[in-house]
Amino acid sequence: MARKLPKVDVVIVGVGWAGGIIASELTKKGLKVVGLERGKERKTEDYFMVHDELRYALRYELMQDLSRETITFRGNEKIRALPMRQYGSFLLGDGLGGSGVHWNGQTFRFLPYDFEIYSKTVERYGKKKIPADMNLQDWGITYDQLEPYYDRFEKTAGISGEENPLAGKRSDKYPTPPMKKTPAIQLFEKAAKNMKLHPYMMPSANLSESYKNPDGIQRAACQYCGYCERFGCEYGAKADPVVTVIPVANKTGNFEIRTHSNVRRILKTGDKATGVLYTDVTTGEEIEQPADIVVVTSYVFNNIRLLLMSGIGKPYDPNTGTGVIGKNYAYQVIKGNAIGFFDNKEFSTFAGAGSLGMVCDDYNGDNFDHSNVNFIHGGMISLAQTGLRPIQNNPVPGGKPTWGKEFKANSVKYANRFLSVTSQGSSMPFKRHFLDLDPTYKDAFGDPLIRITFDFEEQDRQMAKFLADKCATILKEMGADHIDSMKDLGPYDITTYQSTHNTGGVIMGADPATSAVNNYLQMWDVDNLFVIGASAFPHNSGYNPTDTVGALAYRAAEGILKYRDKGGQVV
Amino acid sequence: MVEENKENPESVSRRNFIRNAGFTVGGLAVGGIIGSLIPRNQKETTDTKSTKTKTEDFNQALMYFTxxxxxxxxxxxxxxxxxxxxxxxxxxxxxxxxxxxxxxxxxxxxxxxxxxxxxxxxxxxxxxxxxxxxxxxxxxxxxxxxxxxxxxxxxxxxxxxxxxxxxxxxxxxxxxxxxxxxxxxxxxxxxxxxxxxxxxxxxxxxxxxxxDGWKMKNYPGSQMAYSDIIDKEFKKIAPQSLKSHMNH
Known part of the structure; x- marks a missing residue:
């Protein structure tokens, strides 16, 4: 029998960006909040030895231990799903701060088009533009409605940036100025301007200058050390939950974090959640934490897994298209890239920051006419100088040997003489891309793993090729001596890193028949249960997701307070 | 060979970091390990580096292979x-x-x-x-x-x-x-x-x-900061390993 603890106002499952934001907003209003985090405590001082590519980037120091829990994957329903035994395509976070600790800090708003993607596509191109097997739908919220929450998150994190000429209107400028322009970025900017594109500095959570946020948290400026993605920041310059929202919640005295606490079920009686059941992984003890409000913020995969294992919400059925939990799993099309080799120019690309770069949105969203292309949406194109580390970066011009004498000579020669222009393509939802519980494989507790059914579609292949060609054209304008670009996207492959931008499964919307949560991320079926994260995205845009996750979390915090005052559905 | 760097990029960048961040030595360090990034004694660090006796590499023995x-x-x-x-x-x-x-x-x-x-x-x-x-x-x-x-x-x-x-x-x-x-x-x-x-x-x-792997590629290894060179043209920097961070 599980040991039952005294009831609290709110219990949060997973303390990353979303959990941290909820904790800070609710504890400020006097609610007693318990945050259950299955990983360990993390703090800035832990990263004293962080400039270690092997330990952090290749051995995944900050990531979830796959021996305890992973996901299973199949390209389609005809083949057997098998476990992701080793890391590749995406990296699952672990510990206090979650994936928010090891991100790059690229902090984009989605486009106004994204939130009304179905309506706007039909309006401009007609219904025929949408393939029959594409589950395109509006988000049940507009950009203008979400704008204040974007502003809120960006001020909390201290985002450095400049106005994007092709994006939605901003109510205020970025809280800190853009990052420094490197020679490589200047080269990209000049080429993009020559081509009549609209480059702007990448919005960055790596602070361009010392900054004090509205919560009174002061952080130091980025030192461009080149270790962001897969690493924690030893300066606290990169905004992460541990150096922003979590200390704010802690300071109120109303927040209790319990690490090593793995939530395994959401408990429910009738149409109300009553709390959660978790295992203390250090002792194996099962513990029940009752709460008036349950908030699930445990990354896309675990959000869905918890709902399915707890029998909450109607599971999605790809045959009938009914049900909502697990629906519209989407990812990202990230391989439409080009790499340029420069024989006579060296760049200090060992230096950088996770979100140091320049971007064009001319081929993103509906910023260009799609009448003559076989896809909708698109992606951003950028040159990012995130810090090239020596183990993972040994490219040689295409067709050249990949080991031996010639390889070594080329990889050494080009070590500081190549630049990548990359795209980040959107990912549309399809009827047969979904998440459910795996019938065979179990985690360390004997609970089923989550199963991904996903592959690239014609939409993705066309878009990736289109974007890769644009990337190559920019590199040509930049004066690269040799350019290699993606020719064929191929099938979705879980073994090569693409992005940790998994989305969908508990999607938001205006209609309970086609969405799982309302636009405050409150479950339609269970009024006192909020499910927050990129799991709420009905599709994924051509940008990094964190700004939108942060904005939705701030809005959800407001929804929780409304629910606490009035009860029922808050929309 | 890597150029001899008169300006020790390590100490310069650290000093600038303190300045950029607006903190004084021994002052308030919010959410960071800024205090510990300042070498306790610059001279002591230099002396350690010029140790004459070369120690044997005890790491070169087998743990697994025959x-x-x-x-x-x-x-x-x-x-x-x-x-x-x-x-x-x-x-x-x-x-x-x-x-x-x-x-x-x-x-x-x-x-x-x-x-x-x-x-x-x-x-x-x-x-x-x-x-x-x-x-x-x-x-x-x-x-x-x-x-x-x-x-x-x-x-x-x-x-x-x-x-x-x-x-x-x-x-x-x-x-x-x-x-x-x-x-x-x-x-x-x-x-x-x-x-x-x-x-x-x-x-x-x-x-x-x-x-030597890093030197071949002109990779500077583990540096605390590149804020002084990030917007400049390419320049070789003598590499450092994580060992050098154990002195502070």
């Missing part, structure tokens, strides 16, 4: 990453010691990977689905490299000339060896990756001896 296995891997990795005009190859960088030490730890046991049954062969896009651990794969692969050399050249792999060794490795790379228990090409790709890891990881792991 001596024969070590010799095969030492020879094979040298073919993948050979010594040339640019600088040392795998052998001189200590790559085989690095691999030996890695296999002795959790990486060799696939300690943080999902190794639960059932095991089924999958599609290529589903990734590694074998039941063998990396150290077992190395055991089998090294034996098969020896068997294949014997079959083709009637000699041990270590006794072959460079071109012959390349031919054996190429047969593994292209799955032209008849091995059923492991994927020859899978092993080759793992060997290639771990060779690069040994050449370019921090010297604390036993490879990249004397930071």
């Amino acid at each position: 001596p024969e296995q070590f010799k095969v891997i030492d020879a094979a990795t040298e073919r993948i990453f050979p010594e040339d005009d640019h600088g040392p190859g795998a052998k001189a960088l200590g790559v085989a010691y690095f691999i030996d030490h890695q296999l002795a730890g959790y990486w060799g046991f696939n300690g943080r990977e999902y190794m639960q049954a059932p095991f089924y062969p999958g599609e290529k896009v589903q990734g590694f689905q074998g039941r063998l651990k990396r150290r077992e794969i190395f055991d089998i692969a090294i034996r098969e490299m020896q068997n294949h050399s014997m079959a083709v050249y009637k000699k041990d792999f270590t006794e072959l000339n460079g071109d012959e060794q390349d031919a054996i490795l190429k047969d593994f790379e292209e799955d032209k060896v008849n091995v059923t228990t492991i994927s020859p090409s899978g092993f080759f790709q793992m060997l290639r990756s771990v060779t690069l890891e040994g050449a370019y990881s921090d010297p604390l792991y036993g490879g990249n001896l004397n930071m």
Whole structure:
């Protein structure tokens, strides 16, 4: 029998960006909040030895231990799903701060088009533009409605940036100025301007200058050390939950974090959640934490897994298209890239920051006419100088040997003489891309793993090729001596890193028949249960997701307070 | 050779960091380890560096491989990453010691990977689905490299000339060896990756001896800050390893 603890106002499952934001907003209003985090405590001082590519980037120091829990994957329903035994395509976070600790800090708003993607596509191109097997739908919220929450998150994190000429209107400028322009970025900017594109500095959570946020948290400026993605920041310059929202919640005295606490079920009686059941992984003890409000913020995969294992919400059925939990799993099309080799120019690309770069949105969203292309949406194109580390970066011009004498000579020669222009393509939802519980494989507790059914579609292949060609054209304008670009996207492959931008499964919307949560991320079926994260995205845009996750979390915090005052559905 | 840098980029960047961040020494450090980034005693640090006696490298002994296995891997990795005009190859960088030490730890046991049954062969896009651990794969692969050399050249792999060794490795790379228990090409790709890891990881792991891998690539290793050079044209910087951060 599980040991039952005294009831609290709110219990949060997973303390990353979303959990941290909820904790800070609710504890400020006097609610007693318990945050259950299955990983360990993390703090800035832990990263004293962080400039270690092997330990952090290749051995995944900050990531979830796959021996305890992973996901299973199949390209389609005809083949057997098998476990992701080793890391590749995406990296699952672990510990206090979650994936928010090891991100790059690229902090984009989605486009106004994204939130009304179905309506706007039909309006401009007609219904025929949408393939029959594409589950395109509006988000049940507009950009203008979400704008204040974007502003809120960006001020909390201290985002450095400049106005994007092709994006939605901003109510205020970025809280800190853009990052420094490197020679490589200047080269990209000049080429993009020559081509009549609209480059702007990448919005960055790596602070361009010392900054004090509205919560009174002061952080130091980025030192461009080149270790962001897969690493924690030893300066606290990169905004992460541990150096922003979590200390704010802690300071109120109303927040209790319990690490090593793995939530395994959401408990429910009738149409109300009553709390959660978790295992203390250090002792194996099962513990029940009752709460008036349950908030699930445990990354896309675990959000869905918890709902399915707890029998909450109607599971999605790809045959009938009914049900909502697990629906519209989407990812990202990230391989439409080009790499340029420069024989006579060296760049200090060992230096950088996770979100140091320049971007064009001319081929993103509906910023260009799609009448003559076989896809909708698109992606951003950028040159990012995130810090090239020596183990993972040994490219040689295409067709050249990949080991031996010639390889070594080329990889050494080009070590500081190549630049990548990359795209980040959107990912549309399809009827047969979904998440459910795996019938065979179990985690360390004997609970089923989550199963991904996903592959690239014609939409993705066309878009990736289109974007890769644009990337190559920019590199040509930049004066690269040799350019290699993606020719064929191929099938979705879980073994090569693409992005940790998994989305969908508990999607938001205006209609309970086609969405799982309302636009405050409150479950339609269970009024006192909020499910927050990129799991709420009905599709994924051509940008990094964190700004939108942060904005939705701030809005959800407001929804929780409304629910606490009035009860029922808050929309 | 790397240019002699009169301005020690380390101390300069640290001083600037303190200035940029608006903090004074010993002042308030919010959410950071700023205080500990300031060298306690610059002179002491310099003195430590100029120690005259060269200590023996006690790291160069075997934790996992048999001596024969070590010799095969030492020879094979040298073919993948050979010594040339640019600088040392795998052998001189200590790559085989690095691999030996890695296999002795959790990486060799696939300690943080999902190794639960059932095991089924999958599609290529589903990734590694074998039941063998990396150290077992190395055991089998090294034996098969020896068997294949014997079959083709009637000699041990270590006794072959460079071109012959390349031919054996190429047969593994292209799955032209008849091995059923492991994927020859899978092993080759793992060997290639771990060779690069040994050449370019921090010297604390036993490879990249004397930071010579980094020096070849003009990679500065572990620097605290690049804020002074980030917007400037390329310039060589003398590398530092994580060891240099243990002084503060």
